[in-house]
Amino acid sequence: xxxxxxxxxxxxxxxxxxxxxxxxxxxxxxxxxxxxxxxxxxxxxxxxxxxxxxxxxxxxxxxxxxxxxxxxxxxxxxxxxxxxxxxxxxxxxxxxxxxxxxxxxxxxxxxxxxxxxxxxxxxxxxxxxxxxxxxxxxxxxxxxxxxxxxxxxxxxxxxxxxxxxxxxxxxxxxxxxxxxxxxxxxxxxxxxxxxxxxxxxxxxxxxxxxxxxxxxxxxxxxxxxxxxxxxxxxxxxxxxxx
Amino acid sequence: xxxxxxxxxxxxxxxxxxxxxxxxxxxxxxxxxxxxxxxxxxxxxxxxxxxxxxxxxxxxxxxxxxxxxxxxxxxxxxxxxxxxxxxxxxxxxxxxxxxxxxxxxxxxxxxxxxxxxxxxxxxxxxxxxxxxxxxxxxxxxxxxxxxxxxxxxxxxxxxxxxxxxxxxxxxxxxxxxxxxxxxxxxxxxxxxxxxxxxxxxxxxxxxxxxxxxxxxxxxxxxxxxxxxxxxxxxxxxxxxxx
Numbered sequence: 001x002x003x004x005x006x007x008x009x010x011x012x013x014x015x016x017x018x019x020x021x022x023x024x025x026x027x028x029x030x031x032x033x034x035x036x037x038x039x040x041x042x043x044x045x046x047x048x049x050x051x052x053x054x055x056x057x058x059x060x061x062x063x064x065x066x067x068x069x070x071x072x073x074x075x076x077x078x079x080x081x082x083x084x085x086x087x088x089x090x091x092x093x094x095x096x097x098x099x100x101x102x103x104x105x106x107x108x109x110x111x112x113x114x115x116x117x118x119x120x121x122x123x124x125x126x127x128x129x130x131x132x133x134x135x136x137x138x139x140x141x142x143x144x145x146x147x148x149x150x151x152x153x154x155x156x157x158x159x160x161x162x163x164x165x166x167x168x169x170x171x172x173x174x175x176x177x178x179x180x181x182x183x184x185x186x187x188x189x190x191x192x193x194x195x196x197x198x199x200x201x202x203x204x205x206x207x208x209x210x211x212x213x214x215x216x217x218x219x220x221x222x223x224x225x226x227x228x229x230x231x232x233x234x235x236x237x238x239x240x241x242x
Numbered sequence: 243x244x245x246x247x248x249x250x251x252x253x254x255x256x257x258x259x260x261x262x263x264x265x266x267x268x269x270x271x272x273x274x275x276x277x278x279x280x281x282x283x284x285x286x287x288x289x290x291x292x293x294x295x296x297x298x299x300x301x302x303x304x305x306x307x308x309x310x311x312x313x314x315x316x317x318x319x320x321x322x323x324x325x326x327x328x329x330x331x332x333x334x335x336x337x338x339x340x341x342x343x344x345x346x347x348x349x350x351x352x353x354x355x356x357x358x359x360x361x362x363x364x365x366x367x368x369x370x371x372x373x374x375x376x377x378x379x380x381x382x383x384x385x386x387x388x389x390x391x392x393x394x395x396x397x398x399x400x401x402x403x404x405x406x407x408x409x410x411x412x413x414x415x416x417x418x419x420x421x422x423x424x425x426x427x428x429x430x431x432x433x434x435x436x437x438x439x440x441x442x443x444x445x446x447x448x449x450x451x452x453x454x455x456x457x458x459x460x461x462x463x464x465x466x467x468x469x470x471x472x473x474x475x476x477x478x479x480x481x482x483x484x
Contacts, residue, residue, distance in 0.1 A: 010304065010320075010327035011323050015304065016281070016302050018301070020300075022337075039260060049262075051264065056262040057259055058260045062252065067255075089250045089259070094336035095336060
């Protein structure tokens with residue numbers, strides 16, 4: 001609970017007042033889309049979570065959405081800045097309790113969201129099919145990476161001390177949700193397992209697999225399963241926190 | 243739930259985003275002190291209700307608090323403007339749901355709070371020992387009224403169609419709490435009864451008497467009884483509404 005002295009005017013006269021307000025605002029949820037994706041994929045999930053009493057922010061990273069021409073030259077560093085700017089915008093929202101922020105990222109967005117936790121206070125981190133990249137080329141266009149090389153890299157269990165995102169994951173002390181797609185051609189189980197085993201300081205870990213789902217959740221069943229998992233987890237986190 | 247398109251900057255680039263937020267904010271509670279009183283009397287009650295999840299505003303009306311020199315010339319019309327300005331300030335608070343505003347007034351403040359309900363949306367109205375005045379002299383200094391005449395006026399049951407405040411009370415459709423002090427030298431039972439019988443359109447009426455209490459609630463027991471009644475009623479109203 002906080003108290004603030006204020007002045008306000010009535011017929012040109014200054015009156016003295018005091019506003020008393022509960023300190024606890026609402027949780028804020030930042031949605032981070034995947035590579036070559038956009039905020040439109042997250043909007044339904046954001047609506048559902050806003051109805052549960054959260055303030056949600058979806059956005060298009062640089063090179064995505066209306067700015068897709070730039071996709072070939074955008075770097076991970078630039079997109080991490082974008083997520084940081086979106087985070088700041090959400091945290092400054094007057095309804096949001098800045099100590100209760102969740103970041104929900106898919107694939108490339110899950111990778112960057114994990115890196116973000118080292119820069120911004122994140123209480124809850126939801127990663128759907130989080131991707132992994134070699135550390136090299138951090139500030140080079142992401143589109144220039146070899147697909148074959150990425151496939152090789154992701155097919156092995158990666159030591160958590162040898163990858164930037166996994167290193168940040170080791171220090172994360174909030175709650176984590178990791179959702180795998182069973183038949184994912186881009187992010188195989190080994191990559192998911194690398195993430196799960198990296199969160200050594202987490203307050204809680206929930207790891208789920210959506211059976212029969214591909215990377216993009218192309219079927220209505222897969223989409224709805226993810227929605228159920230994400231909303232159920234957020235509900236548990238929020239009501240537990242309240 | 244509402245959705246707003248926003249733009250924000252990242253490294254000088256404009257990004258497109260969408261904020262989704264629950265429509266329901268917190269209840270706002272406006273405290274209106276009595277004649278020759280000040281906001282300091284309300285601050286403890288405001289703290290308690292802020293802890294329950296409400297945004298509270300206390301303030302000093304013109305001629306009161308630091309501005310007490312003006313007390314001899316201030317009019318009911320001016321103080322009603324002050325309450326209106328305070329109401330607007332509270333309703334504009336970003337955490338407040340402007341359709342869930344309570345006004346809590348004592349004595350002179352209860353009288354003016356009742357008149358305010360005709361001008362501003364008030365959902366819950368709590369009146370402690372609400373005073374009554376003749377309609378005449380609305381824009382003349384309130385301090386000029388004869389005490390003897392007021393005593394006579396208040397000792398009778400007043401027809402609800404023949405008094406400005408009671409007329410406004412007839413149209414009020416929200417919930418009402420009316421609290422009487424058993425041994426009140428300024429606001430006798432007849433005045434309280436005039437109020438209770440005027441709220442013919444109210445959604446609910448709670449009428450309570452604090453035994454042994456005087457007009458100013460001079461004893462700790464009387465103060466604490468009022469606190470219990472007010473907080474219990476607000477809790478019922480808020481949780482009922484949620």
